[in-house]
Amino acid sequence: MKIRNLLILLVALLASYGMLIAAAELPPYGIPDNPIHNQVSERYVNGALEDTGVPNIVTAIVLDYRAYDTMFETIVLFTAAIAVVITLKSWKKAGER
Amino acid sequence: MKDFILKRISAIILPFICIYGFYVILHGHISPGGSFAGGIIVGLSFIAFSTVYGTEKGRSKLPEKVLIWIESYGTLWYGIMGMVGIVKGVPFLANKLAGINLGEPGTLSSGGLISLIGIGVGIRVASTMVTLFFTLMEEES
Numbered sequence: 001m002k003i004r005n006l007l008i009l010l011v012a013l014l015a016s017y018g019m020l021i022a023a024a025e026l027p028p029y030g031i032p033d034n035p036i037h038n039q040v041s042e043r044y045v046n047g048a049l050e051d052t053g054v055p056n057i058v059t060a061i062v063l064d065y066r067a068y069d070t071m072f073e074t075i076v077l078f079t080a081a082i083a084v085v086i087t088l089k090s091w092k093k094a095g096e097r
Numbered sequence: 098m099k100d101f102i103l104k105r106i107s108a109i110i111l112p113f114i115c116i117y118g119f120y121v122i123l124h125g126h127i128s129p130g131g132s133f134a135g136g137i138i139v140g141l142s143f144i145a146f147s148t149v150y151g152t153e154k155g156r157s158k159l160p161e162k163v164l165i166w167i168e169s170y171g172t173l174w175y176g177i178m179g180m181v182g183i184v185k186g187v188p189f190l191a192n193k194l195a196g197i198n199l200g201e202p203g204t205l206s207s208g209g210l211i212s213l214i215g216i217g218v219g220i221r222v223a224s225t226m227v228t229l230f231f232t233l234m235e236e237e238s
Contacts, residue, residue, distance in 0.1 A: 053207050060211070068189075081225045
């Protein structure tokens, strides 16, 4: 049992060492040249008003660029509500009081 | 609950909360906010009403049939709005591609399909909240 605990500690230390090395390689926060600032977000920020005619960029993304996502999001909400109603509602049989 | 002050104050405040929720839904595309947030506010006004006045009274304001109707057809409304693109010969849920007049940015009627979709999403989010509340508050008899 003791040896097993030591082994677990060793494996955990090794894994956290690897993750810390990976975290040290991450680009610094808030630099404009970071790889996440690619042409997609640039297109959204600069072209949202022209493409959709809506000043609120969040609404433009949610209901126009990512309309499929929102559509199935509402279907997920619908399914969740139906599931709760089916499981928790007290269905009374006919004649039962 | 039988608290007189609570009943009077909520009777004064709750209509304004409900109207504010519809304002947030309708202005979702030109001001901060949106259909999800506005739907939550509208649902919250009904939930607060039935917390103060009792679930039975709240249920009489919004019967189960109406809630189910809103919920199903609100989901279908999104699909119908998406079909506009297919009818015009462009991809599903297209807005500017479908040749819809986007209007002047910043006015209430701008945005083409976005405002119409937003109304449907907001109303059915509200009905989902109220349905979940009524189902969970149902007394065992």
